[in-house]
Structure formats: structure tokens, C-alpha cells
Amino acid sequence: KxxxxxxxxxxxxxxxxxxxxxxxxxxxxxxxxxxxxxxxADPAAINWPMTIGILFILVVFVTMVYGPIAAILVEMFPTRIRYTGMSLPYHIGNGWFGGLLPATVFALSAYKGDIYYGLWYPVVIAAMSLVIGMIFVRDTLGTDLHGKD
Structure with missing residues (x-):
């Protein structure tokens, strides 16, 4: 500065x-x-078609993620506790980790003075999600989800 x-x-x-x-x-x-x-920002220098195109692609990527997440969460829990079992991790993940992402990334970048330093937060959260998912998410194919009712 x-x-x-x-x-x-x-x-x-x-x-x-x-x-x-x-x-x-x-x-x-x-x-x-x-x-x-x-x-x-200079509004005259913005490439609006490219900006809208990139945002459209990002929305498509998000829809490609959220559909399978909902299907996996529904099949992971017995029908008796399905709503709570599905809702709790979904809302904690999206609300707390995703909702606080902008503030956390901004705080990390401001603290370090590097605009790219805040990218460690989504990378670490994604890596944790991968490790936890590999350990705890199990395939329910052939499992009777009504068996414990």
C-alpha cells in the first residue's frame, strides 16, 4: 500500500x-x-458476457454437487431419523462452514496481507470433508433402512 x-x-x-x-x-x-x-472497478472495463458465462458455469457446478449430496444423505440414515440425520450435517456444513467462508477468507487474507492466503480455508475444509467422508460414509446398497424402526 x-x-x-x-x-x-x-x-x-x-x-x-x-x-x-x-x-x-x-x-x-x-x-x-x-x-x-x-x-x-471500472464498470466500462467489465466483460459482462464472460462474467455471466463464468457465473452460469459455477451455478452448474453447484447443482452437480448438491443433487448427489441430497441423495447420499437421504440413503445414509434409517427412515425413523432420516430428517434429523440429513438436516443436521447439511445445515452445519452449509451454514457454518460455507456461510462463514467469506468472513474467514477475508480475515485470513487481511491478517497475512496476502490476497491468496485465505484460499487455505476452503482447501482445508474440502480436504477434511474428503477424509471424514472416506472414513464414515458407507454404501447402503442392500441395507434394510427400516430394520431398526
Whole structure:
């Protein structure tokens, strides 16, 4: 994080003249090898079709995950406790781990000063999910789910 004269920030297209409006210096952020940038986005420079396309692909990926998760959770528990057995881990996983993801990633990145450091949180959660799933998730094919009612 450094400060540069406002007129240099305007010539480097980090802000507009209206945004500089009488300021003598402006704070900009530097990425090694990437140059300076301001913490504002230029709406004219956004590639809207590509942005919408990427978001659509991400939504498709999410639907590819949530369908099988629901089917697996339904078949893992006897019918007597199915709703609680399915609902509790689903809501803890999505609510607590997924819901707190933005705040946790932001806090980790801010603490370390590296914008990519927060990516460790989803990587660690995904690795834990894989290990716990491999240990505890069992195939119920051929199992009588009404047997313990």
C-alpha cells in the first residue's frame, strides 16, 4: 500500500478526475510484478458476457454437487431419523462452514496481507470433508433402512 500524487493516479487511470476531486495524494495498492491498482472497478472495463458465462458455469457446478449430496444423505440414515440425520450435517456444513467462508477468507487474507492466503480455508475444509467422508460414509446398497424402526 503506497500513496501517489492524485494527478499521476488519474494519468495511470487508477481514478477519474471526479474521484480525485481536489485530493493531493491517493492511496493505491501494489502487487509485486502486477503494478498499482485502486480499490474500485471500472464498470466500462467489465466483460459482462464472460462474467455471466463464468457465473452460469459455477451455478452448474453447484447443482452437480448438491443433487448427489441430497441423495447420499437421504440413503445414509434409517427412515425413523432420516430428517434429523440429513438436516443436521447439511445445515452445519452449509451454514457454518460455507456461510462463514467469506468472513474467514477475508480475515485470513487481511491478517497475512496476502490476497491468496485465505484460499487455505476452503482447501482445508474440502480436504477434511474428503477424509471424514472416506472414513464414515458407507454404501447402503442392500441395507434394510427400516430394520431398526
Amino acid at each position: 503506497t500513496t501517489v500524487p492524485a494527478d499521476k493516479a488519474v494519468t495511470d487511470k487508477l481514478l477519474t478526475k471526479d474521484e480525485a476531486a481536489g485530493a493531493s495524494e491517493i492511496t493505491v495498492y501494489n502487487i509485486p510484478g502486477g503494478g498499482a491498482f485502486a480499490m474500485t
